[in-house]
Amino acid sequence: MKTICFIVLSCLLYLQMQAQTYVSRNANVSFYSKTPLEDIKAENKQAFAAVDLGKKSVAFTLLQRNFMFPKQLMQDHYNENYAESEKYPKAQFNGTITGDVPNKPGNYKVQVSGQLTLHGVTQQVQNIPAELEIQEGKLTAKAAFAVKPGDYNIKIPSLVKDKIASQINVQILAVCLPAK
DSSP: HHHHHHHHHHHHHHHHTTTEEEEEEEEEEEEEEEEESSSEEEEEEEEEEEEEEETTTTEEEEGGGOOOOOOHHHHHHHHIIIIOOOTEEEEEEEEESSSOOOOEEEEEEEEEEEEEEEEEEEEEEEEEEEEEETTTTTTEEEEEEEEEGGGOOEEETTTTGGGGGGSSSEEEEEEEOOOO
């Protein structure tokens, strides 16, 4: 009888630990640049996201080419001249969550810190405000922060310098399901 109780308890603990990891293969990452001359926005709906509540870790990765722009010319310029998507195909973030997030329904305000790799350059980012919502077996992660292209060796030609903001606003929305 003790053996059966141990096996059942072990299985329950294993399932609980597994349910603390949530993933998405279609997280939404968008960015926006506003200047008096031009607004630039793009959206990538194919980012991979993983949130592990037990380890308090978060990871995102995306292909630069999957950003969609309202104008094809903007998309071409982004991939060829700025992101250099052939040379630097991925952007990644690996970080940790600060704040208590029990694996139960509710909204949780947290902060995220970690390393953002963009254009082949990795920078430490600190204290990004984020919100995690657990509801109906899903975890929704939301965050917004700013990125300076110069911090990632992204060169902006002087000809278009006034059309691209010095800080690009980034928004994250990931609806994640328990990992299987």
